[in-house]
Amino acid sequence: MSERWFRETLHEGIGQEIRVDEVYFESDTGQQALSIFGNRHLGRVMTLDGVVQTTEADEFIYHEMLAHTPILAHGNVESVLIIGGGDGGMLREVLKHPALRVTQVEIDQAVIDLAREYLPNHSAGSFDDPRATIVIADGMDFVRETDQRFDVIISDSTDPVGPGEVLFTDDFYALAKRCLAPGGVLVTQNGVPFVQMEEVINTRRRMSPHFVDMTFYCAAVPTYYGGIMTFAWGTDDKALRRTSLEVLGWRARHVGLKTRYYNAAVHQGAFALPQFLVEAIEAA
């Protein structure tokens, strides 16, 4: 029997292949080409426009690091805005913090519907949580038009091609900053620098003029090909990224946070950047 393989097309001349053991869904949503398939090692895998978005096996690393790092560094979050994140994993993690409200702005209703059907453990019921408000719109339009202010904004977007491209622009960073409450934090998924170094350089150039403190933190997510990935971090409160181990640990325990990757020590260590990144950021 011949095997079928998914070949990722994100990077020119280099990339990953995943065996397709079972196909659950494959079609165009009208916005993007969406496929959900099974792989013996990774569980269910969602791709958009030929790029891996999330897999059941390693999604916890990405979602925990983008959700809990800003929320626990801030320490007094009442409202969170998620942009993108249609698979629901980010909403699930954010809602582990009992006292906050979440608005999620996703451009493609079909991603939410299909993820609910075929990746139910990602959202784990969170789309039905009364603390969540789901808006189907372009995240760029939302930050341009809303009067709401948020303590944390999480950009859980696709890569900067297709509908996600606007979420990596100078305009987006300026408008997102306007939507932050005083002392708020913007975090964004920012690619894998070993193969997407231009994302670090462009984000540094475009985002840093809007924040007193703008840097990156890291984690390795196996199915984001190429090694460690960066998350961009922007806030006007310089103290947030120096929140002590004791305080982070106490805040996590206070909300009874259960995680598989994130903990206070990983949080602090994630801000230590390898030298090639330090130099790229300084030169940007």
Ligand code: SAM
């Ligand atoms: N974890 C993933 C990654 O790192 O590639 C991102 C996953 S999540 C599925 C990305 C979501 O961003 C998709 O559901 C996509 O529809 C959404 N999206 C892309 N551009 C958007 C935009 N301009 N506004 C709102 N959502 C957007």
